[in-house]
Amino acid sequence: MDLFEHQGKEFFAQYGMPVSAGEAVFSVDEAVAAAGRLGTPVMVKAQVHAGGRGKAGGVKFAADIDAVREHAGNILGLDIKGHIVKRLWIEEASDIAEEYYASFTLDRSAKTHLGMLSKEGGIEIETVAVENPDAIAKIWVDPVDGLTEAACRQWVLEAELPEAAIEGTIDILLKLYIAYTEGDADMVEINPLILTSAGKVHVLDAKVTLDANSEYRHPDYQQYDETQVRDEREAAAHAHGLQYVGLDGTVGVIANGAGLAMSTVDVVNQVGGRAANFLDIGGGANADLMSAALQVINNDPSVKSIFINIFGGITRGDVVAEGIIESMKRVKIDSPIVIRLDGTNAEDGRRLLEPELGDDLVLEDTMLSAARRAVELAK
Ligand code: GDP
Ligand code: MN
Secondary structure, three states: OEOOHHHHHHHHHHOOOOEOOEEEEOOHHHHHHHHHHHOOOEEEEEOOOOOOOOOOOOEEEEOOHHHHHHHHHHHOOOEEOOEEOOOEEEEEOOOEEEEEEEEEEEEOOOOEEEEEEEOOOOOOHHHHHHHOHHHEEEEEEOOOOOOOHHHHHHHHHHOOOOHHHHHHHHHHHHHHHHHHHHOOEEEEEEEEEEEEOOOOEEEOOOEEEEOHHHHHHOHHHHHHHHOOOOOHHHHHHHHOOOEEEEOOOOEEEEEOOHHHHHHHHHHHHHOOOOEOEEEEOOOOOOHHHHHHHHHHHHOOOOOOEEEEEEEEOOOOHHHHHHHHHHHHHHOOOOOOEEEEEEEOOHHHHHHHHHHHOOOOEEEEOOHHHHHHHHHHHHO
16 A cells, blocks of 8 residues: 555654654645645645656745645646646645655565665665665664664664764664554655754655555554555455456456466466456355456456456365356456366366357366467457
8 A cells, every 4th residue: 555645754753753744635725724824935745656746846845825826736636657636745844954765675585674775865766776876775674683773873874874864864764664564564765864954854755655464453544545546447346355456458367366366467478468457356256256356357448358267276166157157147248258267176167167158258178278268369
């Protein structure tokens, strides 16, 4: 789950990190009122799930209320990398002396947490990594040990931050690590972390991705779930409790189990096709779930064929077959369906499907031959 900047700052503030006072608003009038309460100068900042807002004209300094009105009017409705701005964050403007970068994320290859700190902040870290890799100080933190103050201090010294920024940065990084781990985040990034003209270290931007699977531990994360921007296909699938990711190909994919769904996308690619989506219907492939899955895929105009790939373990082949037959009665499907059915009770399932087979419903023996057929039908 991606958080808006202002949600990220509220999240950081809960862990004691210094952020600017501000208000989230949805209109020019609300922006003006918020700036009136906060007192100018303020920053007018687009809230979208995308970085590089500054460059795109989505972050503006407003010295007075007239400027707030002007900037809010310009930024609302702006298209930033395909995201239309509907919400603004109005915050007290800071006086910046220097801009740094700080983040924690999971280093999957090292199987541990990775912290990155750089005195070159305010620009994208990918750019720093290419142009000046030595300017990024890295620390790998074993989750069992956690981030000790001594290790954190060492890390900050390696980053060669100026003397005035050291203590404040250590304090923020220790809190950022706690927010990252206890908050079940996949990624936390502060860019820029600033040193103010008054000599304080302060959080000026917040990028936070939370692990949606941890929601049961954090009931308040429901609020973030509600502001996720999903494409229409994903929203429909999510409403039915399906694990769905929209892709840009033409073969709709339905599989039981995330591993099989991923392999199905791979095998479609392998035989020269492109999957329109990833869709895992999970263990219980009953008629309700199958109907919902077929409906979601059928509503995607780029889908030209549908590949249902089921390997029955706990899921029984005959139940899956009944589900497919029943859902085809409920949903009018526009594309031909290719089925591969294997595993528990697959024989019974195939027998049930036999009378339904034709041009629009094809049964194949193997995953590979089914993928070939689906790709062929998508042409
Ligand atoms: P991003 O472009 O999406 O990463 O948005 P940021 O929140 O990082 O803002 C972009 C840039 O705007 C920052 O790197 C700063 O240089 C500048 N900026 C943001 N907030 C302030 C502020 O309070 N005062 C000043 N002077 N500049 C700011
Ligand atoms: Mn930023």
